[in-house]
Amino acid sequence: MFLLPVTVYILVRIDFVSLAIILVLLSKWRMFAVRPRYWPANLIASSADILVSVALVLFMANTSIQWWQLFWTATYSAWLVWLKPRSDVFSVSVQAMLAQLLGLAVLYLKFGDTPLVALVAGTWLVAYLAARHFLTSFEEAHTALLAHVWAFFAAGLAFVLGHWLLFYGTIAQIIVILTTVGYGLAALYYLDSHDRLTALLQRQLLAIMFAILLIVVVLSDWTGVTV
Incomplete structure (x- = not known):
């Protein structure tokens, strides 16, 4: 769980923001590991995760101050590890x-x-x-x-x-x-x-x-x- 936020942070630091967003989206591949007719439902079910994840990446990229980027990285980690899995x-x-x-x-x-x-x-x-x-x-x-x-x-x-x-x-x-x-x-x-x-x-x-x-x-x- 921590590997993805750290990788995203590194990509943002070296100015590969688009690649970081693509990586975040690719991490949701399980949505499409079913028959195509279930894709819309899975996409809606995962929409909150996608919105939060992409937003945090863009917030991370919107500043050049390292400690702010680390803050957004920590927030993303907390989202993935603590809040997202809860139901x-x-x-x-x-x-x-x-x-x-x-x-x-x-x-x-x-x-x-x-x-x-x-x-x-x-x-x-x-x-x-x-x-x-x-x-x-x-x-x-x-x-x-x-x-x-x-x-x-x-x-x-x-x-x-x-x-x-x-x-x-x-x-x-x-x-x-x-x-x-x-x-x-x-x-x-x-x-x-x-x-x-x-x-x-x-x-x-x-x-x-x-x-x-x-x-x-x-x-x-x-x-x-x-x-």
Whole structure:
């Protein structure tokens, strides 16, 4: 498990980033060691792992500071060794939330200047795959429908905010909004599915979500020229 992150780190250090990404993708070869009709299902099942792995490689390549690269290498190792193999509800939920956060972060950090349609499509794909992964650990009869609803919301938000595409440092505004709403809704769903969602806790979570969104909207500079 540690060999892959170390090899990826070495490839990034010698500026073979594309080769590092190819190596990460090749490490998922077991997805295709079955009949072709099972490939789409296996690809969706492994989507969170692919999103996180590729994102961490790109984060590693996005900096020339060695200790930051070592940090991302250690994070990738922790993902492969500790979090990825776990299948309990909480761990799968964390996997999905990380997949969405890191996937969107890479999308807007590395490809923020691409055409709007590409950003919308990329946002839809990341949100859909993350939602599907999150819902797989629950006995949810409408997994595909709920995942599509969340992906449609994310894509719609990307279409609207993509005309401004505001950044807080290196973090796009849409990531803050989708993370706040997504994590909040995921927490509500998780607590409700375990019969731990009280009315007070629900109000507190909704209030926190609203407060964060209000701060984001009020403090953002909306006077820029749209594109």
